[in-house]
Amino acid sequence: MKAQDILLLATIVFTFNMATTTFKVEAYDPNVEIWESYEERLVQFFVANDVREDSKNVAILLSSVGPKGYGLLKNLVTLSKPSSMNLADNCKHLKEYYNPKPPVLLERFRFYNQRQGTSEGISEFLAELKRLSSSCNFGSFLNDALRDRFVCGVFDTNIQKRLLSEDDSLTLEKAVKVALSMESAAKKKKKKKNSYYKGEFSVTVYSQHVVEGHKQESPVFLLRKTRSCKKQLSYEGL
Numbered sequence: 001m002k003a004q005d006i007l008l009l010a011t012i013v014f015t016f017n018m019a020t021t022t023f024k025v026e027a028y029d030p031n032v033e034i035w036e037s038y039e040e041r042l043v044q045f046f047v048a049n050d051v052r053e054d055s056k057n058v059a060i061l062l063s064s065v066g067p068k069g070y071g072l073l074k075n076l077v078t079l080s081k082p083s084s085m086n087l088a089d090n091c092k093h094l095k096e097y098y099n100p101k102p103p104v105l106l107e108r109f110r111f112y113n114q115r116q117g118t119s120e121g122i123s124e125f126l127a128e129l130k131r132l133s134s135s136c137n138f139g140s141f142l143n144d145a146l147r148d149r150f151v152c153g154v155f156d157t158n159i160q161k162r163l164l165s166e167d168d169s170l171t172l173e174k175a176v177k178v179a180l181s182m183e184s185a186a187k188k189k190k191k192k193k194n195s196y197y198k199g200e201f202s203v204t205v206y207s208q209h210v211v212e213g214h215k216q217e218s219p220v221f222l223l224r225k226t227r228s229c230k231k232q233l234s235y236e237g238l
Contacts, residue, residue: 024064027064027065028065028069028094034098035094035098035099036095039091039095042060042061045060054087058083058085058086058087058090059083061090062082062083062090072094072097073094076093076097077089102135104136104137107132107135107136107137108136110132111129111133111136111145111149112149114128114149114153116153116154118155120155121183122179122183123180125153126146126150126176129146129149130146133146143171144172146172147170147172147175150175150176151164151175154179156186158186159182159183162178162182163175163178163179
């Protein structure tokens with residue numbers, strides 16, 4: 001058999017194996033991830049396997065969610081069977097059970113009390129504010145709410161004073177840009193200060209001749225300061 005024929009045969013076998021391979025979504029575990037994440041991965045599974053019919057999507061969901069999840073779903077929809085419902089309704093029932101929507105007032109309380117941590121960067125702080133705001137139902141006021149809490153909750157007082165000096169036209173985008181710039185400048189200044197001139201001290205020890213019958217004196221230490229970027233202790237003349 002020629003090399004080209006062998007290569008063609010190997011390609012056909014590989015293609016056949018890929019076409020007949022069946023992938024499965026693991027059972028849902030609420031201790032590992034929230035329902036929204038599981039549902040998103042399930043949808044991507046449908047896309048990857050080109051499953052478009054809703055009835056097939058439901059079948060995959062019910063066979064993948066696990067015995068606990070399926071039993072729960074049956075209890076939630078007592079008036080009908082999960083298999084007779086569409087994918088959206090099944091997922092809605094599971095989402096409402098696993099991730100019940102908290103009161104907006106409570107979510108906004110958490111949002112408005114969020115402050116930047118001492119070891120938290122500007123970008124991390126902004127990301128956390130956006131996460132908290134996702135369940136606050138701010139609507140068109142979202143960017144203003146993020147800007148206000150960003151300015152009020154930033155840790156660095158210099159950055160905060162700079163942002164508070166702006167007028168009402170200050171946008172969230174500009175506030176973040178200014179804060180990131182000042183954060184970067186502060187880091188560079190601190191790094192430069194830490195790496196600034198450090199003294200190096202070298203100790204030179206001079207031995208002394210001891211005369212018989214006389215008490216030996218202590219060695220003479222000469223402390224000499226030299227310019228260097230590292231601290232080093234050296235002994236000379238021993």
